[in-house]
Amino acid sequence: MKMSKLYMPTLREVPSEAELPSHKLLLRAGMIRKLVSGVYSYLPLGYRVIKKIENIVREEMDAIDSQEVLMSAIHPAELWQETGRWEDFGPEMFKFNDRHNREFCLGPTHEEIFTDLIRHEVKSYKQLPLSLYQIQTKYRDEKRPRFGLLRSREFIMKDAYTFDIDEEGMRKSYYDMWKAYEKIFERCGLKCKVVEGDSGAMGGSDSHEFTAISEYGESNIVYCDDCDYAATDEKAACLYEIESKNLEELSIEKVHTPNVKTIDDLTEFFSTTSDNFVKTLLYNVKDEVVAVLVPGNKELNEIKLLKIFKVPEHELFMAEESQVKEVTGAEVGFAGPINLKKDVRLLVDSRVTKMKNFIVGANETDYHIKNVNYGRDFTGEVIEDLLLVEEGDKCPKCGSILKMDRGIEVGNIFQLGTKYSEGLNATFLDENGKERKMLMGSYGIGVSRSMASIIEQYHDENGIIWPLSVAPYQVVVTIVNVKNEEQIQLGEELYKELSSLGIEVLLDDRNERAGVKFKDIDLIGIPIRVTVGKKASENIVEFSLRKEGNKQEINVNEVIDRIKEEFKNQGLSV
Amino acid sequence: MKMSKLYMPTLREVPSEAELPSHKLLLRAGMIRKLVSGVYSYLPLGYRVIKKIENIVREEMDAIDSQEVLMSAIHPAELWQETGRWEDFGPEMFKFNDRHNREFCLGPTHEEIFTDLIRHEVKSYKQLPLSLYQIQTKYRDEKRPRFGLLRSREFIMKDAYTFDIDEEGMRKSYYDMWKAYEKIFERCGLKCKVVEGDSGAMGGSDSHEFTAISEYGESNIVYCDDCDYAATDEKAACLYEIESKNLEELSIEKVHTPNVKTIDDLTEFFSTTSDNFVKTLLYNVKDEVVAVLVPGNKELNEIKLLKIFKVPEHELFMAEESQVKEVTGAEVGFAGPINLKKDVRLLVDSRVTKMKNFIVGANETDYHIKNVNYGRDFTGEVIEDLLLVEEGDKCPKCGSILKMDRGIEVGNIFQLGTKYSEGLNATFLDENGKERKMLMGSYGIGVSRSMASIIEQYHDENGIIWPLSVAPYQVVVTIVNVKNEEQIQLGEELYKELSSLGIEVLLDDRNERAGVKFKDIDLIGIPIRVTVGKKASENIVEFSLRKEGNKQEINVNEVIDRIKEEFKNQGLSV
Incomplete structure (x- = not known):
């Protein structure tokens, strides 16, 4: 191509809307342009990179006998209602009606659509296993689209779905896909870590995320250099242990703590350290308030909470001020497990039960209670682990100190089990003529997101440094x-x-x-x-x-x- | 590929929903499956054909220095409102709101989006000419989706847009695209006729359609074997001439015609031929009734009527029964130009003015009037040509008898002039520093529709016969x-x-x-x-x-x- 003819509108100025290197450089290099928030056009150079990545994906998918198809971007509501995800996805789904007032959405993912195809077409174990993929445009109405192609509302995905007769087959399909993903990202030049993932809205049992290491990534990953343990911070088990102290349980005592609310204020006021407090967090889950207790020096992992309540992310949020007042009888900042004004579920991280003589809110404005002990002063539902892993925590597998990094989720693989084949009744007849549910897997690669991730890993102050394999x-x-x-x-x-x-x-x-x-x-x-x-x-x-x-x-x-x-x-x- | 692994769900039975060979065979050969009415999934063999066609398109577009981009499928309403097409497209557009209640549509075509890109990026004549294309999924909420991929609601298009500094440049871009289209369809094996097209919702001055000849096509095309004249029947000029008869104008006479309404009934009743009648057709245009008069032996061309009223297709339809009664004071079937009960616009095809002593409805149930003559008995707005070309009509260019055929519109090219650059203010500075509007062209190829059209031209009773160039x-x-x-x-x-x-x-x-x-x-x-x-x-x-x-x-x-x-x-x- 002669550059005198190339449409490449480069910019000298850094666009003010862009914060991240990939976003700035994609705009400056004339590779993308914003249409509206979270929606981009790919210009000639940018689209050439997209096609390069797509071709690498195609070659590696074909190599594991996955077959390319193309499904619709518009999905009838009925299929999503059958699996219950029409509600689960909430406002992240673009929804609309056709001229006959039939409800549709723009597909954010395609489990329902592929399962629907297969349940009508595959009837016998002889037709399995089956692996299908597509490279297609997906839609999620993100609350805060940002970072250019890293969190957009319209994006290009490769998604694949596998159908097997049993667990063993599903695990083999999963393994094949894992290996193909490693090759794809390697060929794209992306330095990735594979971490245990949270299955989120996908459901199912086992999942892994392919995370491109990047200081601006939105995912926190946790890994061990001494063994192969690696997980997202949302999923990682926290090995935080409380030393059992053979201390005498002192008598509880109400203390006047005017306007002292945060853990920082409290440690100063009581002249002690944060591990002597227990935080009582009030959440709203499906219009009901629940209280969650964790050690004052640790953070709650909300994803672990979601799993306990089995609700989607948008159905769990901090209780509102009015709810806090109703439940505690006090201003925000003085919640505690004793003397709650309403009978609410009380979830207690297991470490709290091992703490001695700790301080909690008194459910009374400007008061706390000290020398509180679990069992003697209150009880609740004890949960093994509700904590977020932090710098300095130990590896749950080998006990070494964990390392933390930030990254961008460029791929994910899920063992879905029978979640969708049950929801949509996708069955086959086995060798003995018995009807069984298919075992499924679902697998995604963010194609447009990978392009941005490559730039995050390959750039300097003058611009992009494309690996040869994906260069326009x-x-x-x-x-x-x-x-x-x-x-x-x-x-x-x-x-x-x-x-x-x-x-x-x-x-x-x-x-x-x-x-x-x-x-x-x-x-x-x-x-x-x-x-x-x-x-x-x-x-x-x-x-x-x-x-x-x-x-x-x-x-x-x-x-x-x-x-x-x-x-x-x-x-x-x- | 080994067929033991290929996902190819062939069917022995002909699916009852399918009427056309391409629709039947695509389903039977396991190449596509219906998700909902007018929305299809492409299975492995079918998608391979799509990709083959796409690659042929890419090669020929690249060869004329058109550059590939990819634009969004979701369009903000504002851009469409700027050109006035938000309303024009009517119910054919899928519309929806995002979570912030901003209005969007699923793009049925991309003139607005490309013009918007270019108006922000191109400022000087030095950056022109420019030719961009994309291969992308389009959406039209068809009233009656049918014939499989030939009239679907989601379909794959190649669309291209050219931007030039003057008419001459625009015509060169148009010519280059024309030649590229000829090569593309030839390489796909499609036997096409290029005909003058109707610009429809696109606006602009000149347009041509590439029509794949097929007995099941929805387009009627008209062409001359003796010269190069070819047009759609909607666009073709009708050279029908009335022999001037030197007859005496007889006195008008009301005739009792109980229950005699259609031209067939009337010719029998009056023992005469249909060319002695004038049809009075009542239409509803933007909630107003208009009367249109054409010779009894000819058909009205509604597209020519649309152009006169400058309204989109969905705003013109036959008047309802109640409107007919209100305007004529009679049952349906007795409308005429004399004694209308309401003052309505009266459009008269020029041939009617040359007819002598003809018969019309009396605007009274069960009555007609004979010996009517234009000028003496009534007048109206005379329109040169409102007629549909029919078998046996003469070529407007050379006078030979025209031929007619049916076909499928697989491509179209439009000279848009400044319609969109005016609507969206896309200007550039010319060599003298003067601001001018860009001259545009827009060009489409139905990729999925081409696949179906190839099958219409290449099949026998046993199945499809793919040309080698597009075979899966x-x-x-x-x-x-x-x-x-x-x-x-x-x-x-x-x-x-x-x-x-x-x-x-x-x-x-x-x-x-x-x-x-x-x-x-x-x-x-x-x-x-x-x-x-x-x-x-x-x-x-x-x-x-x-x-x-x-x-x-x-x-x-x-x-x-x-x-x-x-x-x-x-x-x-x-």
């Missing part, structure tokens, strides 16, 4: 001065020769100052650069790699060998 | 008896050898009776067939083409040459 073009030939005949001629010759070898080449033949051209080339991140300048008459050109920057003068005859070398270094062939 | 697989190697070791071995060898040459091969290794296999192979329409049967031990196989059927025994060594020969015959290379 592999090589750029820059004619420094387009008024110089020799430069034009040599540039065009190189362009033609490289193109004829199947190399994807940009020819920068724009009538711009050299500085402008080099800035653009840095910004759009083409991996291999050949610059045709003053020494064109001597058949000397400059060769450089975007990732290194140092330029070398070489004879034009060496160009192809040098390109081949870099292809080889990055695991590709010309 | 190019060759099928059938192992007749999968219990025979020699057959398996030879079949697998051939499969591997052909695959290694880059040929797309299916290996029918299914444990089914030979008859079942052959029926399936016929049905799915793979162009080249190699059958490995009893003579495998002698290295003899059967070679046949789906389009011919006659089988030939050849030595296995000849297979590749025979395949190459057929590739060459169909303009492809191995």
Whole structure:
């Protein structure tokens, strides 16, 4: 492609709306444009990267005998109602009616649609196992779309679904997909950690997330360097242990604590440390208030709470002020387990039961109670682990200190078991003619999100540094001065020769100052650069790699060998 | 691909919902499945054909320097309101609100979205001309979705948009696209006629439709064998001429015509021919009734009426019974231009003014009036041409008798002029620094509809006969008896050898009776067939083409040459 014809509206200014490197650079490099909040258009260079990623996905899916299909983006409500997810998804689902007033949604995922297809088509164990995938546009009406392609309302996904006759088959399908995902992300150049995931709205038993390490990622991941343990912080088991202290249980005592509400205020007021407090958190779950008790120095993991109540995320939130007053009889900040004014469910993290003489709110404005002890002063439902893993916690598998990192969830794999085949009655006849439910898996890769994640991992202050495998073009030939005949001629010759070898080449033949051209080339991140300048008459050109920057003068005859070398270094062939 | 693993749910029965060959065969061959009315899923074989067509489109678009992008399927209402099309599209648009109650639609076409992109990005004549395209899913909430992929509510389109500085540039872009379309349809094997089109909701000046000839097509096209005139029947000028008769104008006379309403009844009653009548048709246009008069032996062309009233299709319909009674004072069937009870607009096709002593309704139940003459007995707005072209009409260009055919509109190209750049204020600065509106073109190809159209043109009673260029697989190697070791071995060898040459091969290794296999192979329409049967031990196989059927025994060594020969015959290379 000649850049004089390429539609590549680069920007010098950093768009004010963008915070993250990937978002800024995708806009600046003229690869995407915002239509409305969370909805983007892919311009020529950006869409070439998308197609590169899609092709890598296709090749690895085909390699494990998954077959490509394309399903609708508009789904009839009935199927989602059959599994109960029409309500579960809540406001995240775009919903609409057709001209006959039939209800539809824009598909946020496709478990219902694939299961519906298969229940009508597959009747016998002979037709299983089956693995189908699609690369398709998905929709989620995010509360706060942000970070460009990392959290958008319209996005490109690869989603796959497997159907097996038994658990063993399901686990094999899961394993195959896992291995394919590793290859896909490796080929895209993405450095990922595979962590135990939370199944969330998908349901089912086992799940893993492929997380691209990035300081701006929205996922917190926890892993152990001494063993293979790795999980999201939402899922990770917290091995926090309370030393059993052989202390005498003192008498409880009400203390006047005017306007002292937070743990920080309280530690100062009582001149003690936060591990001597127990926090009483009031939540609203399906219009009912529940109280949750955790040690004052630890955080509650809300995802663990969701699992106990078996509700979707949007149905759990902190109790409102009026509810707090009704339940505690006090202002916000003085809740505790003793003398609640209403009978509410009381969930207690198991560590609380091992603490001695701790401090809690008194359910009375400006008062706390000290020397409280579980069992003697109150009881509740004891839950083994409600805590969020934190820096310094120990690995639940080997006891070493866990490490934490941030990352972007670019892929996920779920063992769904029979959740959907039960909900939608997807059965088959086994070898003995007995009707059984299919065992399913579902697997996602965020294609557009992967593009942004690659940029998060590959950029510098001047722009993007694409890995060769996903670069919009592999090589750029820059004619420094387009008024110089020799430069034009040599540039065009190189362009033609490289193109004829199947190399994807940009020819920068724009009538711009050299500085402008080099800035653009840095910004759009083409991996291999050949610059045709003053020494064109001597058949000397400059060769450089975007990732290194140092330029070398070489004879034009060496160009192809040098390109081949870099292809080889990055695991590709010309 | 081994067919034992291929997801290809063929059906023996013809699905009752399907009327057209393409619809029946796509369902029977397991290529598509219906999700809901007008919404389909593409299964593995069907989606391979879609991708083949898409790639042909891509290559030809790239060849004319059109650049691929991908825009959103969800459009904010504001852009459509700016051009006034939010209302124009009426109930054909799927509309919905997001969680913040902002209005959106599912894009039925993308003029607004592309123009919006360009008005923000392109400021100078130096950035023009520009040609962009996308292959994307479109939505129209059709009143009566039917015929499978030919009239669906969700469909795959290639749409392109060009932006030029002047008329000349626009016409060149239009011509380039025209030529690219000819190549695309030719490569897909589609026999098309290019006809003058009606611009409809697109607006603009000039347009053409690419119509795949098919007896089941919904478009009627009119063309001349003696010159290059070709148009849709909606657009075609009707050259119907009334011989001026030097007859005396007789006195009008009211005739009792009890229960005689239709032209057929009337010709019988009056013992005359239909060209002695004038039909008075009552229409409802924006809640107002208008009367339209055409010769009794000709049909009104409603599209020509739409243009006069400048309203979209859904705002013009036949007047309701109550309106007819109100305007004529009579039952339906007795309308006429004389003594209307209400003052309505009266549109008169110019031929009516040349007729003598004709018969019309009397605006009184069971009465007609004869010997009516335009000018003497009534007047109205005379319109040059309101008639639909019919078999036997003459070519408006050369006067020869026109021919008529049916077809499917698979592509269309529009010169939009400044319709959208005015509506959305898309301007650029010309060489003199003067602000000017861009000249636009818009161009569509129905990708999914093309797939169905190819089947309409290529099938027989046993199934589909894919042209090699779009076939899901190019060759099928059938192992007749999968219990025979020699057959398996030879079949697998051939499969591997052909695959290694880059040929797309299916290996029918299914444990089914030979008859079942052959029926399936016929049905799915793979162009080249190699059958490995009893003579495998002698290295003899059967070679046949789906389009011919006659089988030939050849030595296995000849297979590749025979395949190459057929590739060459169909303009492809191995």
